Amino acid sequence: MSIKKQKIISFIPIINFSIFFFWIYSYIKNNIKRMRFLKYLLYMFVVIILSSIPRIIVSYALNNETINNILFGLQMYFIPLLISFIAIKDQENRI
Numbered sequence: 001m002s003i004k005k006q007k008i009i010s011f012i013p014i015i016n017f018s019i020f021f022f023w024i025y026s027y028i029k030n031n032i033k034r035m036r037f038l039k040y041l042l043y044m045f046v047v048i049i050l051s052s053i054p055r056i057i058v059s060y061a062l063n064n065e066t067i068n069n070i071l072f073g074l075q076m077y078f079i080p081l082l083i084s085f086i087a088i089k090d091q092e093n094r095i
Contacts, residue, residue: 023087
């Protein structure tokens with residue numbers, strides 16, 4: 001799949017997580033070093049953890065279930081979006 005199509009898909013909820021698998025497939029197809037793959041995979045995990053910290057802090061500070069549910073929903077949209085941005089940026093850097 002082209003990078004242009006992946007950029008469009010990255011904004012569609014639920015489907016945007018498929019970019020992660022396209023990213024893995026591009027590494028397998030192009031036979032790129034594993035250390036680069038692990039570096040970007042670790043970077044994705046760090047972004048996930050850092051984006052989860054504010055929601056955790058707010059959930060303990062406010063104890064409001066409605067706000068927690070809203071923040072959880074936003075987080076479930078933004079985490080795959082961030083993962084797709086990182087994957088697309090990595091693919092752009094390799095071309």
